[in-house]
Amino acid sequence: MAPSYTILHDIPGRIRLQVPMLRNHSSFKEFEMFFSAIKGIRDVKIEPVIQTMVIVYNEREVTKRKICQYISLFFRHESLDPLDPIIVNVTPGIRKAIFRSLVTGFLLLIAVVKKRYTNQIDVFDYLIVISTAHTVLTHGGTNRYRHPDIITGIVSLFSLGASNLLHVCMVTWAVNVLEILHDIKRANKSPILL
Structure with a gap:
């Protein structure tokens, strides 16, 4: 299975990811709200044109690895998106x-x-x-x-x-x-x- 994201830039407390699955969506507020609700994540910005996410987080509350796991799981689920309405x-x-x-x-x-x-x-x-x-x-x-x-x-x-x-x-x-x-x-x- 192809990876659901690529890390483009990573500094402590801030990570930028390329997420190809973003191209399949038109509304991103729900994604931002979903990931912002995770304990330790302070801010999420999505750039749909270039299909990237910037996540600002508190390293003491959540690790970069845990964030990547959330993103991977979330966007693997997104591959089933056509079945969601059903x-x-x-x-x-x-x-x-x-x-x-x-x-x-x-x-x-x-x-x-x-x-x-x-x-x-x-x-x-x-x-x-x-x-x-x-x-x-x-x-x-x-x-x-x-x-x-x-x-x-x-x-x-x-x-x-x-x-x-x-x-x-x-x-x-x-x-x-x-x-x-x-x-x-x-x-x-x-x-x-x-």
């Missing part, structure tokens, strides 16, 4: 639903690839059915049987038949993903983000 700004219940849906989607992908080579139903196919059912039913909350993904699963099962369980699972899973995306959109509009 993962950070939603409730823990939606996060769990996303995780379960990703696992089920991965299992479905494996099952589709496997089905190209063998047309036999085995234990793995039943695992897919159980995983899809678990994903859909645990996402439902109250009045589970009124949710679109559950209704789709029931209708798909009757229309496609038991011999096409993999197709039923894929249709049900796809509707579950759409429902989760709707929940995320609704959560992002909500003023309370836990």
Whole structure:
């Protein structure tokens, strides 16, 4: 993994760092406030044009090494920035639903690839059915049987038949993903983000 910063200038109590991840942002007040809140850091200035940070600190309260660790951890996290609106700004219940849906989607992908080579139903196919059912039913909350993904699963099962369980699972899973995306959109509009 590439380093998240380079030390350009270092004197006791003051350090200037080149941080390439700064180019991905337009607002820097939050960064300055975050790093200024660390005990021992007195001032933080960010120069976005040249992608540098100047940190003034008290050597007796915090070491240069500790500051560099904070910066490294913070900007390694920043490499996941595109996922932040999805993962950070939603409730823990939606996060769990996303995780379960990703696992089920991965299992479905494996099952589709496997089905190209063998047309036999085995234990793995039943695992897919159980995983899809678990994903859909645990996402439902109250009045589970009124949710679109559950209704789709029931209708798909009757229309496609038991011999096409993999197709039923894929249709049900796809509707579950759409429902989760709707929940995320609704959560992002909500003023309370836990």
